[in-house]
Amino acid sequence: DAGVIQSPRHEVTEMGQEVTLRCKPISGHDYLFWYRQTMMRGLELLIYFNNNVPIDDSGMPEDRFSAKMPNASFSTLKIQPSEPRDSAVYFCASSLAWGQGTRTAEAFFGQGTRLTVV
């Protein structure tokens, strides 16, 4: 498997523009996570899906952010309109389902999308 695939790798956009980040999880993984990483705040969980259903979106900063997972092999994170403070590296990760008592739950990360909003 090629691992988690994200696109684009880099995105530079002007303030006010719509930005769409894409993610293809590892085949067979039930969980998909969107994270944002900045120097100030580290890695923050934005939203995660289980079997394509959004479970927890409490980390989404505001209504400008939305995420979808139309099928098991694809997810998008959209920012509309974008602002300079959205500049960060956005990671998508996927993982196999795990239940109570399971000891290991490795999350596999994509290479990230480095977003710069000017």
Added chain:
Amino acid sequence: RKEVEQDPGPFNVPEGATVAFNCTYSNSASQSFFWYRQDCRKEPKLLMSVYSSGNEDGRFTAQLNRASQYISLLIRDSKLSDSATYLCVVNTMNSGYSTLTFGKGTMLLVSP
């Protein structure tokens, strides 16, 4: 109190040194614990899980103290290639669903 706290470092050590990182977590219901490694401008990758009894993987030893809500990572005989940021990660079950919470990481710089 932050959910997962780590000393940001950087820790500057010479090759061959032993270095230890600490991490504290706030949610006593947390069930699983991990250390991830992140190289500069790369994605995080799992380094090792942390088990209650403590576990070792080559030069790396991880320990967990549930009573104190404290996790540690010890690296012996540091190599230049160990230079990276080490992220403490806590998995907490909530209403049947699991979430991974990451610390901000501790940066390690190993010099010749």
